[in-house]
Amino acid sequence: MANYFSSEFTLGILGGGQLGKMLLYETRKYDIKTKVLDPSAEAPCRIACNKFVQGDLMDFDTVYSFGKDVDLLTFEIEGVNIEALEKLENEGLKVYPSSKTLRHIQHKGKQKEFYTSHEIPTSSFRLFENLESLSAAVENNEVGFPFVWKSCTGGYDGKGVSIIRGMKDMDNLLEGECIAEDLIPFKNELAVIVARNPKGEVSTYPVVEMEFHPEANQVEYVICPARIEPEIATKARAVAEQVSRAFGHVGLLAVEMFQTEEGDILVNEVAPRPHNSGHYSIEASYTNQFEQHLRAILDLPLGKTDSKVGGIMVNLVGAEGHTGDVVYENIEHIMAMEGVTPHIYGKRQTRPFRKMGHVTIVNESLSEARKIAEEVKNSIKVISK
Amino acid sequence: MANYFSSEFTLGILGGGQLGKMLLYETRKYDIKTKVLDPSAEAPCRIACNKFVQGDLMDFDTVYSFGKDVDLLTFEIEGVNIEALEKLENEGLKVYPSSKTLRHIQHKGKQKEFYTSHEIPTSSFRLFENLESLSAAVENNEVGFPFVWKSCTGGYDGKGVSIIRGMKDMDNLLEGECIAEDLIPFKNELAVIVARNPKGEVSTYPVVEMEFHPEANQVEYVICPARIEPEIATKARAVAEQVSRAFGHVGLLAVEMFQTEEGDILVNEVAPRPHNSGHYSIEASYTNQFEQHLRAILDLPLGKTDSKVGGIMVNLVGAEGHTGDVVYENIEHIMAMEGVTPHIYGKRQTRPFRKMGHVTIVNESLSEARKIAEEVKNSIKVISK
Structure with a gap:
């Protein structure tokens, strides 16, 4: 087992957006060296990594030479050059999640065929x-x-x-x-985050319940735990585990599902990385999803996935009609509410529906958290100056 | 009110050690620009701040010119040039905590006289x-x-x-x-973290109970909440609030106290910054101490100080007989225990009793957390290669 802590071991991360930024809180906590590749000079990960490389994630040579200079490679975005990952794997580099998982997932047709051939319920x-x-x-x-x-x-x-x-x-x-x-006339849209390490240990988070904004098609509330029957929750977690094992996945996998009116669980799609539906875990869970991803890819023991308190996540997306330098209107107002934590991703420019941050609301009582979440949503506005 | 979030506003931090490093998790979360001054090129804050300046914290010119280039100045260590802070304050810069507080605290004689003159109980x-x-x-x-x-x-x-x-x-x-x-024959050694913002809003954390290593005179366990009678806890929090108000303090103040056999609370000493006794808050509290410090100095609403779960903190100090490149022996073993989070500060070299990190143990049951904490303490060792 490698010594990751305050050592020369270097973790490479493809993509330097908000997911990478939150992953870097955890690499900093463990003092694990990181190197990040992102096309933007203003990537949220630019600071807090040990080395930042500006470059095209879809370019074979860029990804390949970036990978040659790290001890283990992961990604925070699916849009990366898979051929480069394959070559790196063939040359002995650990790439988690693997290029094989990514190939199945990047292509929605292949993803669906994978579910069917592995008897994973899907529409x-x-x-x-x-x-x-x-x-x-x-x-x-x-x-x-x-x-x-x-x-x-x-x-x-x-x-x-x-x-x-x-x-x-x-x-x-x-x-x-x-x-x-x-088109599934679903009763609930659910998600389960599942982590698996190279040893094959698997751990699922509690089921979350998602609500989408009707126009932007982006998640508006993520509620943990989902307000569903215990049998449905058990079934959803079992399906998520089945998907992770079928992929032989290493790292975090977010499994989005539909609960039908009949109580069936159908897998909609998956993301092989920390996910918007797991942001609540930073404040609510014993082990947040970013730490869990790190534990999984480094083959460390997986952390406890239970929640300490109820958690609700509200996305902060750019308001319609606003493009330009961002201002978070009423942010102080929401910070005065109980158990409210804003996360600002660090994008200087807002535009309609751009993901600019999120807010977590935690409370011992989930229904109290839900009330506060609505106040948060009705108060804060992501506008331009 | 200034716009701190994703703006040009810059927070200056004197000192780049582990306390600053953990404060930077919060400035990153809010996307607040930071500039850090520290004498060491290998300071834990070197990455994750927006700008790092290497320089002497006790040198007037260094601190003064650093301060001229930021919008608000704070510190993570008391050993800084106070005359420079005074000049900066006179020229209109906000310095929180103030040079006045720091003058009283840096000198233990003046600190004691301050308590006596403000009728704050002390030995x-x-x-x-x-x-x-x-x-x-x-x-x-x-x-x-x-x-x-x-x-x-x-x-x-x-x-x-x-x-x-x-x-x-x-x-x-x-x-x-x-x-x-x-010499107070105390029953318990306690601490209360209190935050005050420029508006004068004050908020205290639950009382923690401290146990010191008999030789190194460093804290061995910090237990939150302290296992004391509710009346003692109420008294301790009231005394902490009294101290913060007496100083007209802005920011975080850690108030260390003795509980005597008779049930009196005597203030031992204070630290005007995030403190070792508040590290448990990262995992256990609704608002961790670093976020609370940031909220306080920026005159934002103070966050909820309650705990979500019981928390215990164990310091990771260098083992005797070991000097050199650090190795955290059995770290994977403790990471397999429930609710255990190691924090590695990022110092490459260990030496006997050097503070290298800490471990937090959280659990719904404090007595269960205490058992796990002991297993943690008996397992992990900070040694050299």
């Missing part, structure tokens, strides 16, 4: 090479309205996903490979 | 200009054994404090101004 779907073949299937009544269209490779933060209720909804879709999925 | 004492006059008083039976000798200006981590039980204990004391204090 029915069909894969199409392009919009033309999808349109043909719709015209032949092989695919019926409504359905969910997903671009296989173009999706992030609501782009690349659309609910198609009729022909006119198909006008402005992204070109390229896509899937058409059954 | 009886006498001030001496040098060891010679103390010896004379002892020979004339004006000061009787046992007593506590404290150097007025030379104290840190057990140096500059001695229990004097007879003439031979007086042989190796530091020269210079000193006090002789009654």
Whole structure:
């Protein structure tokens, strides 16, 4: 076992956004050396890592030579050059999560096929090479309205996903490979974060309940624990564990799921990294998701995933009609409320729906936390000067 | 009110040790720009601040010119040039805590006189200009054994404090101004962290109970909440608040106290900054002490000081007989225990009794946490390679 603490061991991180920034709190806590690659000179990770490299995450040579200079490689964003990861793995570097997991996940069609072939419950779907073949299937009544269209490779933060209720909804879709999925009339949208280390130890967090903003298609509240029956929670955690084991995943995996009216759990999609749905854990959990990711990829014992208190997370996204230097209006007002912690990601410029930060509300009583969360949401505004 | 978040506002921090490092987690969380001054090129704060300046904290010009380049100045160590702070304050810079508080605290004689003149309960004492006059008083039976000798200006981590039980204990004391204090046969050694902002809002943390290592005179366990009667806790928190108000303090103040056998609370000494006795708050409290310090000095609303769970802190100090490149033996073993979080300060070299880190143990049950804390203490060792 390597000595990670105050040593020369260096962890490489692909991506320097807010997820990486929060991961760096934990590398600092353990005094683990880090090196970060990000295309932006103003990346939130720029400070707090030991070495920052500016470069293109999708460029083979950039990622490969970055990887040659670290002892273990992880990422905080899926959009990285997989071929470089494969070459690095073949040359003996530990890359966690692995390029193989990433290949399955980066492509939404392959992800769905993976679930089906591993008997992981998911909604029915069909894969199409392009919009033309999808349109043909719709015209032949092989695919019926409504359905969910997903671009296989173009999706992030609501782009690349659309609910198609009729022909006119198909006008402005992204070109390229896509899937058409059954639209699930779900009762709840849930998520479970699961960690697995190279030894094969697996640990799941409590189930969280998600609420999406109707227009921006971004999470508005994440509530932990989800207000669901214990049997549903047990089932959701078991499915998350099944997914992690099926992938032979190392690191954190966020599993987003639907709970149907009938009480079934269907996997929607996964993210192989710390996730928005786990931010509540910084304040609410015994071990936060970023520390858990670090423990997992370093093959350290996994931490306790229970919550100390109830937790709710509200995203801080840029208000509509505001573009420019950011101001967090009423931030002092929300800081006066009980158990409220704002996290400011460090992006200087706001624009509509940009993820600028989040706020966690913790309380012994989850219903009290929910009330305060609503006050928070109604008070703070991310605007421009 | 200034806009601190993702703005050009810059907080200056004098000192770049572990306390500063943990304060930087919070400035990063709020995206507040920081500039740190420390004499060591390997200061734990070197990364994670926006700008690091290497320089002497006791040098007037260094501190003054550092201060001219920031919007607000604070410190994480008391040993700084006070004259420079005074000049900066006179020129309009906000320095929190103020030079006035620091003047009272840096000098242990003045600190005791301050308590007496403000009717703050403290042990009886006498001030001496040098060891010679103390010896004379002892020979004339004006000061009787046992007593506590404290150097007025030379104290840190057990140096500059001695229990004097007879003439031979007086042989190796530091020269210079000193006090002789009654030795209090205390029942408990307690501490209360109190925060006050410029508006005058005051907030105290729950009382913690401290246990010292018999030889190193460093804290071995800090236990929150202290296992004392509620009336004693109420009294201790009231005394801490009284001290903070008397100083007109801004920022965090750690008030160390004795609980006598009779149930009296006597103030021992204070530290005007985040403190070892408040480290448990990172994992156990709704608002940790570093965030609270930041809220206080920025005149933001103070956060909730209650605990989510019971917390115990164990210092990680260098083992005797080990000097050199540090290794944390059995760190993985303790990380497998429930609710255990190591904090590694980032000092590459260990030496006997050097503060290298700390471990927090949190649990719903304080007695369970106490058991785990003992296992932690008996397992982990800070040794050299």
